[in-house]
Amino acid sequence: MAEYIAVVGGGIAGMETAVRLKALGLEPVLIERSESLGGHVASWHRLFPDMSHADKLIKDLEKGLEDVDVQLGAEISSLNPLRKGYSLVLTNGKVYPCRAIVLATGFSLFPAERKEEYGYGIYDHVITNRDLEGWFNGKADSRVPESPRAIGFVHCVGSRDIKAGNSQCSKVCCITAIKQAIEMKEKFPEAEVYCFYMDLRLFGKKYEDFYIKAQRDYNIHFIRGRVSEVAETIDGQVQVKAEDTLSGKPVRVRLDLLVLMAGIVCNADNQTFTQAVQMPLDDDGFFRSRDNVGAITESDRPGVFFAGACTGAKTIPETLAEARSAALNVYLYVKGLK
Amino acid sequence: MIDRFANSGFHPFVLPFLVGMIFVLTYCFFGMVRIIWELPGKDRRRFFLSLVTPRTAWKNVKDIFLNCLIHVKLWKRNPVLGYMHSSIAFGWFMIILLGHIEVMLFLPERIRFFYYPIFFNFFVAEGESTIQGSVLMFLMDFFLLIILSGIAMAIVKRFASLWFGMRRTTRLSFLDSVGLYSLWAIFPLRLLSESFTAHISGGSFLTVPMNRMFVWFFGNDMNYLPTWWAYSIALGIFMIVLPFTRYMHIPAEMLLIPLRNAGIRIIHPRKGFARVQVRSCPGCGVCIDACPMSVKKENLKDCTVYLNRQIRRGNEKRIAEISDKCLLCGKCTEVCQVGVPGPEMRLAQRSLRKYSINPHYSNIQVDPFIDAIPTGTRVLYFAGCMTHLTPGIKKSVLSLLDKAGASYSVMDPDGGLCCGRPMMMAGRDEQAREMIRLNTEIIRASGCNVLLLSCPICYRIFKEKYKLGNIRIVHHSVYFNELIHAGRLKVNREEALKLVYHDPCELGRGCGIYDEPREAVSAAGTLVEARQNHAESICCGGSLGSITLSYEKREGITRNSVDNLMAGSPDAIVTACPLCLSTFNKYADVPVKDLATVLDEKC
Numbered sequence: 001m002a003e004y005i006a007v008v009g010g011g012i013a014g015m016e017t018a019v020r021l022k023a024l025g026l027e028p029v030l031i032e033r034s035e036s037l038g039g040h041v042a043s044w045h046r047l048f049p050d051m052s053h054a055d056k057l058i059k060d061l062e063k064g065l066e067d068v069d070v071q072l073g074a075e076i077s078s079l080n081p082l083r084k085g086y087s088l089v090l091t092n093g094k095v096y097p098c099r100a101i102v103l104a105t106g107f108s109l110f111p112a113e114r115k116e117e118y119g120y121g122i123y124d125h126v127i128t129n130r131d132l133e134g135w136f137n138g139k140a141d142s143r144v145p146e147s148p149r150a151i152g153f154v155h156c157v158g159s160r161d162i163k164a165g166n167s168q169c170s171k172v173c174c175i176t177a178i179k180q181a182i183e184m185k186e187k188f189p190e191a192e193v194y195c196f197y198m199d200l201r202l203f204g205k206k207y208e209d210f211y212i213k214a215q216r217d218y219n220i221h222f223i224r225g226r227v228s229e230v231a232e233t234i235d236g237q238v239q240v241k242a243e244d245t246l247s248g249k250p251v252r253v254r255l256d257l258l259v260l261m262a263g264i265v266c267n268a269d270n271q272t273f274t275q276a277v278q279m280p281l282d283d284d285g286f287f288r289s290r291d292n293v294g295a296i297t298e299s300d301r302p303g304v305f306f307a308g309a310c311t312g313a314k315t316i317p318e319t320l321a322e323a324r325s326a327a328l329n330v331y332l333y334v335k336g337l338k
Numbered sequence: 339m340i341d342r343f344a345n346s347g348f349h350p351f352v353l354p355f356l357v358g359m360i361f362v363l364t365y366c367f368f369g370m371v372r373i374i375w376e377l378p379g380k381d382r383r384r385f386f387l388s389l390v391t392p393r394t395a396w397k398n399v400k401d402i403f404l405n406c407l408i409h410v411k412l413w414k415r416n417p418v419l420g421y422m423h424s425s426i427a428f429g430w431f432m433i434i435l436l437g438h439i440e441v442m443l444f445l446p447e448r449i450r451f452f453y454y455p456i457f458f459n460f461f462v463a464e465g466e467s468t469i470q471g472s473v474l475m476f477l478m479d480f481f482l483l484i485i486l487s488g489i490a491m492a493i494v495k496r497f498a499s500l501w502f503g504m505r506r507t508t509r510l511s512f513l514d515s516v517g518l519y520s521l522w523a524i525f526p527l528r529l530l531s532e533s534f535t536a537h538i539s540g541g542s543f544l545t546v547p548m549n550r551m552f553v554w555f556f557g558n559d560m561n562y563l564p565t566w567w568a569y570s571i572a573l574g575i576f577m578i579v580l581p582f583t584r585y586m587h588i589p590a591e592m593l594l595i596p597l598r599n600a601g602i603r604i605i606h607p608r609k610g611f612a613r614v615q616v617r618s619c620p621g622c623g624v625c626i627d628a629c630p631m632s633v634k635k636e637n638l639k640d641c642t643v644y645l646n647r648q649i650r651r652g653n654e655k656r657i658a659e660i661s662d663k664c665l666l667c668g669k670c671t672e673v674c675q676v677g678v679p680g681p682e683m684r685l686a687q688r689s690l691r692k693y694s695i696n697p698h699y700s701n702i703q704v705d706p707f708i709d710a711i712p713t714g715t716r717v718l719y720f721a722g723c724m725t726h727l728t729p730g731i732k733k734s735v736l737s738l739l740d741k742a743g744a745s746y747s748v749m750d751p752d753g754g755l756c757c758g759r760p761m762m763m764a765g766r767d768e769q770a771r772e773m774i775r776l777n778t779e780i781i782r783a784s785g786c787n788v789l790l791l792s793c794p795i796c797y798r799i800f801k802e803k804y805k806l807g808n809i810r811i812v813h814h815s816v817y818f819n820e821l822i823h824a825g826r827l828k829v830n831r832e833e834a835l836k837l838v839y840h841d842p843c844e845l846g847r848g849c850g851i852y853d854e855p856r857e858a859v860s861a862a863g864t865l866v867e868a869r870q871n872h873a874e875s876i877c878c879g880g881s882l883g884s885i886t887l888s889y890e891k892r893e894g895i896t897r898n899s900v901d902n903l904m905a906g907s908p909d910a911i912v913t914a915c916p917l918c919l920s921t922f923n924k925y926a927d928v929p930v931k932d933l934a935t936v937l938d939e940k941c
Contacts, residue, residue, distance in 0.1 A: 114923055117727040162889045165924050229726055231752070241753070 003099040004029045004069075005330055006088050008076065008273075011039020012061060012316060013308025013323045014104035019064035020327035021102075026334060029069040029096055031076065031088075037062060039106055045136035047316060048179045049206035057316070079276040085303055086277070100303040100330050103273060103287060104323065107309040110158030110166065110262045117229045118154060118260055125238050125255070126230065128157075128262045129173065132180055148191050148256035151184050152240055153177045154227050155197040159263025159313075168284050170263035171313040174200050175207045177261050178214050185218040193220045194253055196227050196242050204315060223251060230258060264313040277301050287311050297326040305330055340463045341445055342538070347461070351567045352453040354574030359452065362577040366589045369581075369617075373593065376610035381602045388600035398596045405675075406591055407431050412675050416503050422495065425488030427588075429481045436481070440474050456573070459532045459539040460566050471540065479542035482532075485525045493522060506632070508623035508643055517583035520576040527569040534562035584621035591676055594618040604679070607686035608649065615683060618676045619646035625670035625680065630877040633898045634891065637663070642670040642680035645687075659886075661687035665895075666763060666883025668847040672873045681883070688765030688885075699772045704779045707754065711784045717746035718786035720777075722757055722793040724916040726750075731916055734934035735792050735814055741941050742826040746790070749780065759799040760882050774803055781806055790817055792934065794845035794915045795882065801849055813845060815855035815914040815933050822861050822937075829940045835863030837936065838908035840899075840922070841875035842915035855914050855933055862940045866906030876902050878913075880921025893925065900926045912936050 007018045010032025021028040036042065037058065044054040074090040079101075081087075088096040112120040112128045120126045127135075127143050135141045155177055159170040174197070181193045200222070202208045214220045225243040233239050238258045244251045266285030274281045279301045282288035287310050290298040297306050307326040308319040332338035343349060374382060388394040404410045407428045413420030437455030441448055444462065448454045454461060491502075496518075499507045510518060532541060533548035541549060552561070580586060594614045604612045623643050631637035640660045648656040661684040670680040711718065719739070721732050739746050758773035781789060781804075789806065791797040792814045800811045821827040839859045845851050852872050859865050870876055879895030900922060903911050910929045913919055922930040 116730055116920060116923070119729050122730045122733055165889075165893070229729075231726065231729065 003027065003085065003334075004088075004096045005334070006031060006086070006096060006098040006101045007104055007307075008101065009039070009104035009106055009308075009310070010034070010037040010070070010072070011104060011106045011308065012041050012057065013106065013310070013319045014039075014102070015058075015061040015065060016320050016323035017102050017104055017307045017327050017330075018068050018070075019061060020324050021330060022064070022068050024327060024331045026331065027069075029071060029098075030065065031071045031074055031090065033073070033075045035073050037065075037070070037072070040109070040130075041316065043130055043137075044133045046179070046183070048175050049204070049210055051179075076276075079273070081277070098303075099334050100305060101277075102305045102307055102326050102330060103299075103310050104307040104326075105267055105270070105273070105310045107264045107286075107313065108267050110164070110170075110265045112157055112260045112262045114164060115157055115161075115260070118157065118227065118258070119230045119232065119238065120260055123230065123232045123238055123258075124236055126258045126260065128260045129176055129180065130262065132184075132259050136183065143257070145256045148188055150192045150194070150253065150255045151181075151188070151257045151259070152194045152196065152238075152253060152255040153181055153259045153261060154240075155195065155200075155261050156226075157260040157262050158265065160198065161263075166263065166265050168264075168313065169201060170261075171201070172315055173261040173263060174202055175204065175210060177259075178202075178207075178210050178220075180259065181220045182210075182214055182218050185220060191256075193218070194240075194255070195220060195222045196240070197222060197224060198226055199224075204317075225251070264309065267310075270310070277304055279304065282311075284312070297322055297329055303333065305333075341448065342461055342463050347448055347451055347454070349460070351460075351563065351570050352457060353570070354567075355456065355570040355577075356453055356574075358574035358577030362580050362589075365581045369589075370593055373610060373613050376606070376613065377602065378605060378610070381600075381605075381610070385597060385600045385602060389596060394596075394599050397599050401595045401599065402592055405595065406588070409675065415673070415675075418491070418502055419495075419504075422488050422491040422502075425484045426492070429485035429488065432481045433478060433485070436474055436478055440471065440478075443474075444471065457566070457570070459535055459541070459545075462539050464538065464540040472542070475540055475542040478532075479544040482525065482529060483544055486529065489522055489525055504623070504627065506623060506626040506638065508621050508626070508647075510621075511583075511647070513579050514583045514621065517576060517579045517585050520572050520579070521585070523572040524569070524576060527565060527572050531562065531565040531569045534565050584619070586617045587620040587676065590614055590617035594676065598677070604682050604686045607683075607690055612649075612683065612686055615678050616646045616649045619643060619678050620676060621647065622675065624673050624675065628669045628673040628874075630665060630667060630669065630879065630895050630899065631663070631887075633894045640664065642674070642678060642683070645680070645683060646678065649683075657687055658691070660684070662885040663887055664883060665843075665877050665879070665881035665887070667843040667877035667881060669843075669874065669877065672847055685763065685765070688763075689767055691765045693766065696766075697769065699769065699776065702755065702776055704776055704783075707749070707780045708783045710751070711747050711749060711780075711786075713785065715745070715747040715784055715786045717744050717788045717790055718749050718781065718784050719746055719790045719792075720749040720754065720757075720781075720796060722750070722754070722791065722796040722916075724793045724795060726753060728916040728919055728932070731792055731919070731932040731934055734932065734938040735790075737938050738818060738821075738827065738934055738941060741938075742821045744821075744826075747784070747786075749784070755780075757793075757796040757799050758803070759795050762799065762803075763883050764885060770799075770803075774799070778804055778806065781809065788812060788817075790814060792914075792916065792932075794842045794848065795917065798844045798848045813849075813851060813914070815845070815858055816851060818934065818937055819854040819858040819861075822858060827937065827941055829861040829937055831861060832863050832940065835910070836866050836906065836908045837863040837910055837912045838866050838868055838903050838906055839871075839933075840868065840878065840903055840911055840913040840918055841872060842913060842918050843875075843877050843881065845914055846875060847873055855912075858933055858937060859912050862936045863909075866908050868903045869905035870902055878915075878918040878921040880917045882917065892921075896921055896925050904928070910936070 005028045007014045007030045018028040018030040074092045077091045078089045085099045158164045225245040227242045231239045237254045240253045289296045305326045307323040409423040495502045533545045536545040536549035625641045629641040645660045664684045666681040758770035761770040788810045797813045876899040879892040914933045
């Protein structure tokens with residue numbers, strides 16, 4: 001009987017893990033609950049910092065999956081520990097005896113309608129970062145005006161926000177907002193573009209260059225201060241109230257489009273996995289690594305590994321690197337080398 | 339009946355009782371004088387006036403009888419505890435009353451010794467007229483038996499409070515324990531001493547057989563004096579410690595009830611009416627289970643019973659901590675048998691707080707606000723800051739007003755002034771008064787005749803503190819319910835839609851509005867009730883009332899409240915407060931909607 005390696009989640013982390021496991025001569029099975037692969041990245045248009053296309057990344061990963069057993073539209077219906085490994089039953093009825101499991105279940109985007117004061121789902125011209133990427137990908141969106149004169153980006157929507165029950169930083173929104181602001185400025189050179197931020201956390205390669213470029217070459221306005229509330233004016237514009245904490249003054253800006261940078265939050269159903277394999281969930285709701293410095297892809301349970309943003313917010317290069325590391329760890333584990 | 343001590347009418351064993359009695363009466367008298375003295379002159383006059391007004395005077399007598407002796411409120415809530423309390427209180431009262439009747443009937447000249455009615459059976463011997471007293475003797479034994487049954491229950495309750503429906507109860511202080519044990523001792527000792535002398539003084543179904551048994555057991559009747567001493571000492575101890583224990587609530591409540599009936603409110607945080615409130619707290623701890631914060635063990639000592647205890651002890655640090663932490667939901671007052679107003683007590687303490695920065699708002703100009711309101715406005719809608727933070731509510735309210743064809747204006751389309759309630763909750767009364775003054779000016783100048791509010795926090799302060807003359811102040815739940823009844827809003831009822839209504843603290847317990855929102859909810863779907871509802875609804879945990887509770891610490895409170903609402907497995911939670919809405923939204927598994935949104939969807 002073939003011994004599988006289950007890879008749960010068909011986003012870039014799961015895809016890369018499966019590709020590498022196959023290359024290492026193991027038998028991965030990639031399980032994805034939706035009908036297509038690519039996860040969150042598949043709904044994105046272009047990626048920082050090189051403005052490369054997201055769909056190219058997905059296509060490249062898919063090429064490596066040609067000989068891999070991919071189960072689309074399937075979820076795990078039961079997960080039972082065996083003497084060595086786990087038995088997986090999928091919702092489509094298939095049963096996989098697995099030597100190891102790699103959890104690559106990723107994250108959820110914060111539901112922006114929960115920050116009701118920003119008016120997502122209530123006002124006509126308020127969208128999220130994902131909506132905007134969809135629009136970049138050519139999806140029609142009536143909320144985006146034809147020729148906006150003023151566009152605003154709100155950073156940290158539902159992240160670093162104790163009130164929203166989510167205290168961690170989503171890591172990627174600062175640079176995503178700058179990227180999207182530049183893209184909007186390229187599309188609408190006449191428009192004024194504002195970014196409302198608490199802090200700018202531009203830690204990655206070329207991020208700072210991006211930020212300087214946004215200010216110097218694109219004249220994007222960065223306002224340091226949290227948006228307190230958003231109102232709709234009679235003529236359908238959105239009015240943003242915030243405090244410019246650098247000048248210490250309240251500001252009011254009228255905008256034709258407001259983009260909310262919805263943050264990264266844990267999946268609500270993470271607990272079903274942790275209960276099935278009897279391991280604790282981290283207090284932020286993400287999976288808990290055995291060690292956050294030296295063993296980020298390993299869990300407390302033998303044969304259970306993590307890859308990507310299921311242990312916390314990550315950038316794409318970090319996710320891919322972790323996927324490879326997870327694949328290698330699985331290999332060492334299966335071969336009894338570690 | 340024959341007086342056994344015809345010469346002196348005295349025996350030294352009465353001394354402990356006598357000392358205790360004189361002490362407690364003196365203490366209570368001076369305490370009462372002090373409290374009345376501490377009342378502001380206006381309140382004092384009002385109080386005296388209420389004592390001679392027949393209606394309030396009768397109400398005082400009735401309330402004292404029903405609450406202090408019979409414990410009617412407690413019977414309604416928990417019949418077992420009701421029986422326990424009224425058996426002791428009413429039984430004891432009856433024994434004292436019957437004692438006086440006995441003395442007046444048989445030894446009227448002894449009535450001036452006020453230990454005679456208590457120790458009647460010691461001082462008398464059976465005589466020719468005994469037969470007349472047998473009914474009284476029987477009643478004495480009967481009420482003693484009733485009290486003993488109550489005491490037995492109290493002893494069981496002390497060690498197994500859960501049997502009596504109380505999950506948590508207070509931990510007693512040392513003096514409270516002394517008071518408790520002496521109270522427990524009084525009645526068994528009375529039974530023993532009366533039994534020992536029953537062959538002399540006579541007795542009834544309880545004391546006579548016990549007397550026979552003692553004589554048979556001890557072979558003589560020489561043991562009566564130690565038990566009478568013990569009985570007197572137990573009484574003495576109880577009365578001497580009484581002012582320093584929770585049993586002070588017995589005399590304090592008799593002053594509290596007339597003061598409350600006179601309509602007096604807490605002004606000074608410690609003196610006057612507040613002092614009676616603190617002393618009237620029986621320390622039963624019903625508020626512990628009721629307090630929404632009690633879901634977390636760390637908050638158990640922050641409910642009203644402990645506030646009262648700390649005020650009595652003068653522990654300023656803990657008083658400030660407890661006062662600032664409270665959500666001011668008012669549930670403790672709702673379940674309190676005495677009705678000690680927990681939130682008002684805390685607000686009064688908060689007014690002692692010294693802020694280092696005290697902003698003043700005298701530079702705010704009201705004219706731009708007034709000018710923005712069109713003339714001829716009939717309905718003026720004040721959204722308030724919380725509704726501005728939940729724009730869905732505002733949108734629904736305006737849409738419903740349009741659908742009903744109402745002529746209205748928005749008072750704060752672009753943000754307005756604060757209603758003042760959050761400032762008041764933070765102990766910033768002066769700033770709150772400033773806001774009230776400014777808003778009053780705007781509203782009066784608008785010429786409206788209805789002020790519509792969608793936030794119960796605003797609604798409460800507008801109702802309680804604003805003087806707007808003939809302008810009707812109305813919450814949107816009441817207003818829309820009226821529009822539905824008047825046929826101006828046609829709501830398509832969806833039978834299959836199960837909706838649970840959450841009573842916001844400020845609207846329900848705060849303003850007594852429970853039924854109108856429910857009627858309106860029923861117009862849109864099938865109303866189901868939460869496990870605890872109406873006046874006993876559980877605070878959402880988001881209340882502005884608490885100054886110190888962090889968001890993380892509120893999570894457990896909110897989850898518990900949501901859990902309570904889900905008892906009838908509703909499809910959605912409906913509330914009528916923007917703050918409850920945004921608080922529940924974080925943790926509820928079903929949609930949370932404002933009443934206006936629910937109606938607007940079905941209109």
